[in-house]
Amino acid sequence: MxxxxxxxxxxxxxxxxxxxxxxxxxxxxxxxxxxxxxxxxxxxxxxxxxxxxxxxxxxxxxxxxQENKVTPTQEDLKKEIENLKLLMTGQKIPAPTNPLPVVGRKKEQSQNASQQSEPGDSHFDLADFKALRKPPEEQINLIAEKSEETLAKATSVVIEKKAVPEIPSVLLAIKQSLIDQGVNTQLVNKIIDTNLDALSPAILDDFSRLDRFIKHQLTACLPPTLKSLAYVPSKVMALTGLSGCGKTSCCAKLASFYMITMGKKVVWIEADTVRTSAIAEARTYAETLGIPLFLAYTPQELAELLESQKDADLILIDTAGCNPRSEDNVVELGSFLSVIPSGCTYLVASATTKDQDLSQTEKTLKQFGLKGVILTKTDETGSFGAGFNLLWQSKLPLYFVSSGHQIFGNLKPGNPEQLACAVVDGDYPEK
Incomplete structure (x- = not known):
């Protein structure tokens, strides 16, 4: 101026x-x-x-x-003091009814801009007052969290799922066949993915070649066996399994083969003495074959019979049916199996039994030292996935395969290749 x-x-x-x-x-x-x-x-x-x-x-x-600045009056100062008192007591400040007059066009423009950016209540809130009183450490942590969230949003990348390759029609048909057979889904997907990645498109479209590759892969999943009936797996063979799985008829087939074909001295011990029908059936088979039959009513009697028949080439023991859901039944059966020498117990599994029942039976009886599996009733079903899963999961070898009701000529050695073919083709090979 x-x-x-x-x-x-x-x-x-x-x-x-x-x-x-x-x-x-x-x-x-x-x-x-x-x-x-x-x-x-x-x-x-x-x-x-x-x-x-x-x-x-x-x-x-x-x-x-200076004109734009509004000089507060004494009444306005009193209102501000009252508002601060409300904040200290934890109450909310009421919205002003008569705001200060606005002087000049620039003041109006600034107020309009602030109203557009903050459409809500613009007075000082209690939450803001408490936030200002936070310690510096909490404020720093809060700022760090907000920064990390903002950075995560800014740098987030949408990851698209890897496109699943299309399965050729021939391979897809084989996959569906394995699933229908009841083969473990996880194993099926693994085999299909392996072939899809390793084989050429020409082989994937050739059914005969692809069928051969799948059977080889299924065979590799099973434990190897001797594939011969001439070999006696153990001097004592105790057969155990679910009721009705074919234990007694399987004992008769083993006795007939090793006595007639191999010329072995065979002894039959019947431990299923609760059912009179089981004793009658065993006596009929023994008299037909002309082999000695002994009854074991208690585990002690079974142990004495095993000790007295040491001169026999093969001792067959037919046990009572196992109910894995009955604790009393498992304990009673276990008392007989515990006196049998280790590595002489065989699980008889019917090909017609459900997958879950076979798995539960194997888990119940494996504590008694199972040596292997005998698969029965292969002529009564076209689905062999349950038997395959039992061998694959338990890692027990397949020693014998039984079919039919005749005790002569219906016993075959366990062969993983034939079981793999049965799973793929839906029919167990004759030879």
């Missing part, structure tokens, strides 16, 4: 000088009468002194800013 003092004989001349020097927008600050001449000429008429000022460009901008 430019300030200047003007002196003149009268007021009219002084104002003309102000207008000439400072312009028409000059502002008069003060006016007074002063002596016009030197101090010794006191008789002369007094003159006029005028102090005037003119605002510069900087002063204009500052003046505008």
């Amino acid at each position: 430019l300030t200047k003092t003007f002196r003149a004989p009268n007021m009219l001349i002084a104002l003309k000088n102000v207008q000439t020097d400072l312009g028409s927008d000059a502002m008069i600050i003060s006016m007074r009468e002063v002596p016009a001449g030197p101090i010794w000429a006191a008789w002369k008429k007094p003159g006029v002194e005028v102090i005037a000022s003119k605002a510069t460009k900087t002063d204009h901008s500052s003046a505008t800013t």
Whole structure:
């Protein structure tokens, strides 16, 4: 602001000088009468002194800013004090009913912009007040969490699922056949994926070649066997399994083969003495074959018979049916199996039994030292997935395969290749 003092004989001349020097927008600050001449000429008429000022460009901008600033009144200050008291007591501040007047066009524009950016309540909230009072460590942690969330959103990448390759029609048909047979789904998917990755498109479209590869892979999943009936797996063979799985008829087939074909001295011990029908059936087979039959009513009697028949080439033991869901039955059966030498117990599994029942039976009886599996009734079903899963999961070798009701000529050695063919073709090979 430019300030200047003007002196003149009268007021009219002084104002003309102000207008000439400072312009028409000059502002008069003060006016007074002063002596016009030197101090010794006191008789002369007094003159006029005028102090005037003119605002510069900087002063204009500052003046505008000062106008925009609203000076709060005493009533407004009282309201702010009351609001602070409400904050300290945990109460919410009521929204103002009569806001301060807005001065100037720029103030209106700034208020409109703030209302658009913050459509909600704009007063100071208690949550904000508490946030300001948090320790610096909590504020730093909060800022770090927000930063990590923002960074994660900014750098997030949508990962698309890997496209599943299309399975050729021939391979898809074989896969569906294995699933229908009841083969473990996890194993089926593994075999299909291996062939899909390793074999050429030409082989995948050739059914005969692909069928041969699948059978080889299934065979590799099973434990190897001797594939010969001439070999006696153990001197004592105790057959155990579910009721009706064919234990008694399997004992008769083993006795007939090793006595008639191999010329072995065979002894039959019947441990299923609870059922009279089991004793009658065993006696009929023994009399037909002409082999000695002994009955063991207790585990002690069974142990004595095993000790007395040491000169026999093969001792066959027919046990009672196992009910894996009955604790008493398992304990009673276990008392007989515990006196049998280790590695002489064989699980007789019917090909017609469900997968879950075979698995549960194997888990129940494996504590008695199972040596292998005898698969029966292969002529009564076209589904061999349950028997395959039993061998694959238990890692027990397949020693014998039985079919039909005749005791002569219906016993074959266990062959993993034939079982794999049965799983793929749905029919157990004759030879």
